[in-house]
Amino acid sequence: MNFGDYLLVVLLLGVALVQGQNExxxxxxxxxxxxxYYESTTGVTYSPDxxxxxxxxxxNISHDDQKPSxxxxxxxxxxxxxxxxxxxQFILTKGERYLIRAEFLYxxxxxxxxxxxxxxxxxxxxxxxxxxxxATPSDANVQDRLGRHWVPYDFDSSLTPIHTKDVVNTSxxxxxxxxxxxxxxxxxxxxxxxxxxxxxxxxxxxxxDDDKRxxxxxxxxxELYDLKDGETREFKILKNEVIWQEPFSPTYLxxxxxxxxxxxxVLPGETLEFVLEKTQRSTLPPLINALEFYLLHEFSGKHTxxxxxxxxxxxxxxxxxxxxxxxxxxxxxxxxxxxxxxCDNDLYSIPTITSLNLSSNKLExxxxxxxxxxxxxxxxxxxxxxxxxxxxxxxxxMHELKIINLRGNKFHGTIPQGLLAKSNxxxxxxxxxxxxxxxxxGHCNHDDSNNHLLAIIFASLASIVVLVSAxxxxxxxxxxxxxxxxxxxxxxNIELNPNPPYNSNLPMKLELSxxxxxxxxxxxxxxxxxxxxxxxxxxxxxxxQVAVKLLDKSSRDAYNQFIAEVGILLRVHHRNLVKxxxxxxxxxxxxxxxxxxxxxxxxxxxxxxSGHFLSWETRLKIAIQVAHGLEYLHHxxxxxxxxRDVKIRNILLDENFEAKLGDFGLSKSLPTDEATHVSTVLxxxxxxxxxxxxxxxxxxxxxxxxxxxxxxxELITNQNAxxxxxxxxxxxxxxxxxVVKGATSNIIDPKLDGQxxxxxxxxxxxxxxxxxxxxxxxxxxxxxxxxRLNDCLALEMARIQQDYWTQSSIMPR
Numbered sequence: 074m075n076f077g078d079y080l081l082v083v084l085l086l087g088v089a090l091v092q093g094q095n096e097x098x099x100x101x102x103x104x105x106x107x108x109x110y111y112e113s114t115t116g117v118t119y120s121p122d123x124x125x126x127x128x129x130x131x132x133n134i135s136h137d138d139q140k141p142s143x144x145x146x147x148x149x150x151x152x153x154x155x156x157x158x159x160x161x162q163f164i165l166t167k168g169e170r171y172l173i174r175a176e177f178l179y180x181x182x183x184x185x186x187x188x189x190x191x192x193x194x195x196x197x198x199x200x201x202x203x204x205x206x207x208a209t210p211s212d213a214n215v216q217d218r219l220g221r222h223w224v225p226y227d228f229d230s231s232l233t234p235i236h237t238k239d240v241v242n243t244s245x246x247x248x249x250x251x252x253x254x255x256x257x258x259x260x261x262x263x264x265x266x267x268x269x270x271x272x273x274x275x276x277x278x279x280x281x282d283d284d285k286r287x288x289x290x291x292x293x294x295x296e297l298y299d300l301k302d303g304e305t306r307e308f309k310i311l312k313n314e315v316i317w318q319e320p321f322s323p324t325y326l327x328x329x330x331x332x333x334x335x336x337x338x339v340l341p342g343e344t345l346e347f348v349l350e351k352t353q354r355s356t357l358p359p360l361i362n363a364l365e366f367y368l369l370h371e372f373s374g375k376h377t378x379x380x381x382x383x384x385x386x387x388x389x390x391x392x393x394x395x396x397x398x399x400x401x402x403x404x405x406x407x408x409x410x411x412x413x414x415x416c417d418n419d420l421y422s423i424p425t426i427t428s429l430n431l432s433s434n435k436l437e438x439x440x441x442x443x444x445x446x447x448x449x450x451x452x453x454x455x456x457x458x459x460x461x462x463x464x465x466x467x468x469x470x471m472h473e474l475k476i477i478n479l480r481g482n483k484f485h486g487t488i489p490q491g492l493l494a495k496s497n498x499x500x501x502x503x504x505x506x507x508x509x510x511x512x513x514x515g516h517c518n519h520d521d522s523n524n525h526l527l528a529i530i531f532a533s534l535a536s537i538v539v540l541v542s543a544x545x546x547x548x549x550x551x552x553x554x555x556x557x558x559x560x561x562x563x564x565x566n567i568e569l570n571p572n573p574p575y576n577s578n579l580p581m582k583l584e585l586s587x588x589x590x591x592x593x594x595x596x597x598x599x600x601x602x603x604x605x606x607x608x609x610x611x612x613x614x615x616x617x618q619v620a621v622k623l624l625d626k627s628s629r630d631a632y633n634q635f636i637a638e639v640g641i642l643l644r645v646h647h648r649n650l651v652k653x654x655x656x657x658x659x660x661x662x663x664x665x666x667x668x669x670x671x672x673x674x675x676x677x678x679x680x681x682x683s684g685h686f687l688s689w690e691t692r693l694k695i696a697i698q699v700a701h702g703l704e705y706l707h708h709x710x711x712x713x714x715x716x717r718d719v720k721i722r723n724i725l726l727d728e729n730f731e732a733k734l735g736d737f738g739l740s741k742s743l744p745t746d747e748a749t750h751v752s753t754v755l756x757x758x759x760x761x762x763x764x765x766x767x768x769x770x771x772x773x774x775x776x777x778x779x780x781x782x783x784x785x786x787e788l789i790t791n792q793n794a795x796x797x798x799x800x801x802x803x804x805x806x807x808x809x810x811x812v813v814k815g816a817t818s819n820i821i822d823p824k825l826d827g828q829x830x831x832x833x834x835x836x837x838x839x840x841x842x843x844x845x846x847x848x849x850x851x852x853x854x855x856x857x858x859x860x861r862l863n864d865c866l867a868l869e870m871a872r873i874q875q876d877y878w879t880q881s882s883i884m885p886r
Contacts (some may be wrong), residue, residue, distance in 0.1 A: 106131035107149030135178025199719035207257025217251035308359035385444035485510035618669035649702035651735035671724035689829035719780035760794030782844025791822035833868035
């Protein structure tokens with residue numbers, strides 16, 4: 074059984090019902106493999122199951138098995154031809170009690186006429202039987218509003234049924250037995266007799282003789298007679314001749330449940346005997362109205378360490394892995410361990426992941442820092458993928474790591490000295506072959522300098538070509554346009570950018586005409602944003618929603634922004650950077666067409682205007698995603714790129730609230746891969762700009778880290794980066810002053826209402842303060858920032874898992 078932040082139910086087909094006593098309706102019903110619908114005969118609304126599971130195939134039972142009397146929800150099913158571990162996921166609340174019921178009907182759906190054999194793990198309790206005492210065997214089964222079936226008990230002449238026409242109140246107990254079952258009961262035929270109930274635990278073939286099981290018994294009682302003066306019904310319950318329930322008297326027309334103080338241990342083949350015995354002062358025999366008997370399924374092993382679970386789930390999300398059996402608990406039970414993982418599953422400690430093999434999985438992008446959070450990882454195999462960027466230094470800090478296989482990728486740069494040292498000392502088996510751009514010796518300065526020289530030569534030639542192209546373009550433009558103002562505007566634009574940083578001979582396949590841009594925006598009908606250089610419109614291009622930024626040609630910065638942004642977005646490709654769809658550069662139009670981000674910018678959500686509350690978990694994930702985007706720009710691009718305008722307005726959210734960094738109009742590339750800064754004219758947004766950059770005009774990757782620190786503070790505090798109403802308008806000054814005063818808790822967004830892990834949030838505050846250190850050299854690199862944020866997320870996920878954690882305290886209703 075896999076339990077963590079979700080209850081994981083492994084099903085082949087049928088309908089699953091989950092019951093939570095705190096819900097007004099009390100339950101949800103799921104139609105497996107079918108559509109949602111309302112069942113008028115029972116008043117039950119069924120939901121489709123595809124919101125609880127993403128594997129399997131929806132099927133219908135055979136035509137021959139489609140009977141008129143068959144409920145609609147049994148006519149469809151979900152089968153699982155792939156993978157050995159398929160899980161339905163339901164969010165539970167710790168401390169609540171749940172009923173979980175599943176129905177299975179093969180229905181020859183596959184035409185093979187061969188009943189499948191499979192295991193089902195439903196967590197804690199399996200219903201063995203549910204009896205309606207007092208109902209005659211000829212009576213129909215009672216199905217209550219929760220879908221539970223109560224079967225008439227087959228009794229002999231030693232027992233006598235009794236009943237009432239009055240309604241028994243069942244609302245005072247959360248187990249909620251059906252009124253119809255509570256309106257009947259059995260009593261001993263002889264008033265001086267005891268009532269004996271025996272249950273034999275048959276031995277399942279898959280259990281050994283000494284495999285002890287645990288059962289839970291629920292007995293329901295209600296007095297059905299209005300007792301006269303002098304009449305008393307009082308009895309006790311013994312289990313195998315030991316007191317199980319002290320003497321009590323059922324209340325007239327009011328349901329009562331008894332289930333003992335704990336589950337009952339029993340061996341297969343053993344018989345449990347309950348005896349209901351009246352007390353000496355009782356004038357009436359004992360009675361029983363109904364009973365439920367459950368078999369407790371122990372969890373199949375311990376839960377994997379929470380930080381490992383969070384890390385490997387983040388890896389799955391980061392690389393968009395499509396692995397059918399990556400569901401439930403990664404390590405437990407061992408028979409359902411995730412593909413590509415090996416775990417330490419000893420009897421005395423929490424399972425941990427020791428080996429991760431994602432070889433030949435078509436992975437793209439950087440080597441994710443989530444791997445660092447798998448603390449006991451000894452073997453890492455990421456060979457034969459398309460991973461890019463530099464090999465991160467954090468690998469050398471993973472002390473348990475003994476084997477690293479990165480061969481067959483596209484890493485560049487040098488191997489971290491820490492890894493080389495461990496490899497040379499025989500402490501690490503390192504494989505990095507078949508990475509053409511990777512310096513494997515650690516001494517590649519000579520080759521690098523040659524490469525730099527070639528790069529300078531090619532850059533010079535490219536500049537000449539660009540300059541000639543620009544002059545030719547002006548000549549053609551002058552011939553075609555006689556409007557003097559247009560000529561002056563064009564000349565002004567060229568003047569601003571005599572040496573464009575990127576080749577303005579842009580690829581034709583992305584170029585759109587003004588007519589196409591106008592048509593895609595329905596003649597610029599819907600404005601979705603405004604910026605310093607133009608207006609952003611909503612559009613539809615080839616059935617795809619797009620955002621169209623129409624640059625204001627009267628702006629002196631429009632041309633620079635156009636060339637810079639197109640040049641950068643054509644060479645960067647990362648899931649956390651906004652994607653360029655196309656562009657237009659006709660005389661009367663300079664436009665950039667991006668992928669449309671359904672949920673707009675982060676500012677809109679933090680301000681509350683969107684009506685969507687961002688939890689601490691969501692805020693952390695957004696911060697991590699932005700950090701990954703910056704990490705790619707700083708370490709995955711050659712030469713590195715400085716964004717220069719990181720702010721919450723430029724962080725956009727897609728339909729899944731995944732963050733993407735946009736607006737590259739101010740971005741700059743460092744001159745070479747080894748360069749640490751570039752001197753440039755000051756540009757950026759007040760409140761986000763690096764003070765070291767303001768005083769020196771030297772732009773470094775730590776300038777982006779400073780801006781990111783401001784964004785992180787905004788996520789923590791829900792305060793604006795610059796607010797003149799504060800005593801200290803700049804959020805950096807305000808937050809620093811509060812931390813110095815020891816009032817760190819006072820800067821936390823009150824909307825979070827305590828719903829966060831305290832260490833997680835305070836660690837994030839410490840990280841934000843480190844990012845906005847006035848000395849740029851004292852700030853962490855963005856790769857380190859991403860790692861620490863992942864640690865914060867692991868703490869928060871552990872808190873959430875603990876809140877949802879469901880162990881044997883979960884009992885049926």
